[in-house]
Amino acid sequence: MAFLSSEPQTFTGGCLCSAIRYTISVPALSSRNVIDKALPTPINARGDTVDTRFPFIFLDHCQDCRRASGAPLQCWFICPQAWVEFELQHVNGDGTRSTNASGVVSNPQKELTDATYLGYYNSSADAHRCFCRRCGTPFSWSSTTPKPSSWNNGDLVDIAVGTLDQESLDRVKPDRHGWWDHGTEWIKKLVSEGDQGVLIRHPHGRVSQQVQPDK
Ligand SMILES: [Zn+2]
Secondary structure: OOOOOOOOEEEEEEOOOOOEEEEEEEOOHHHOOOOOOOOOEEOOOOOOEEOOOOOEEEEEOOHHHHHHHOOOOEEEEEEEHHHEEEEEEEOOOOOEEEEEHHHHHHOOOHHHHHHEOEEEEEEEOOEEEEEEOOOOOEEEEEEOOOOOHHHOOOOEEEEEHHHEOHHHHOOOOOOEEEOHHHOOHHHHHHHHHOOOOOOOOOOOOOOOOOOOOOO
C-alpha cells in the first residue's frame, strides 16, 4: 500500500455483530520487506512507481470471492498473518478469547470453533474462508499453498476490507486489481472509469421521491 505513511499503523475491524473482532498492526516501512520479483507499485497516473511491500489493498475480481462475499466485488487487505490478532466472543457469553491469526484463519481447532462464533469453510483444497456463525459476515481468506521463500513474510491472510471500522476504512484505498481477466465487464468499467455521472445518487436508502402536496 504505497500511500501508507512510513510510521507504524493500526487498523481495526470485525463482523456485523462484533462477535469477531480483529486488530491489524502494520509495522514501520523500514520493517516491511520489499517483495522480491513483485511488479513495482504505481503511485500516480504518470507511471511513477515504488517498491512493492505488504499490505496490498486488492480489488478481487475472481468469481469465487464475488459469490462468497455476496457483493459484486470483493476487496482484501492482504498482509502477513503475524500482523493480525483476533478477539473471538464466546458462544456462552463468557468473555472473549485473543488468538493470533494463524490459529484462526488457516487451521482452527474444533475446540475453538465450538467455543466461539468462528465459522470455517474450505472452499478448495488449500483455501480457507472464515465467517461469523452468528451474523454471517465473511471476513477472511487464506491459503496453505507455500509462498516463495524470497518473500520472507510468512503465511498471509486476506481480510475483507468491508469489515474494517469506518475510521480504519477511511485510511486505506485500493492499490491493485486481482483476477482482472476473470472479472465482469460492467464491474471493471465502473471501478476503473466511474459512473460518468449517470447513476442516480440517492442521499438515503429510499428510492421514491416524497411527493409534495399541492397548495
Ligand atoms: Zn458476527
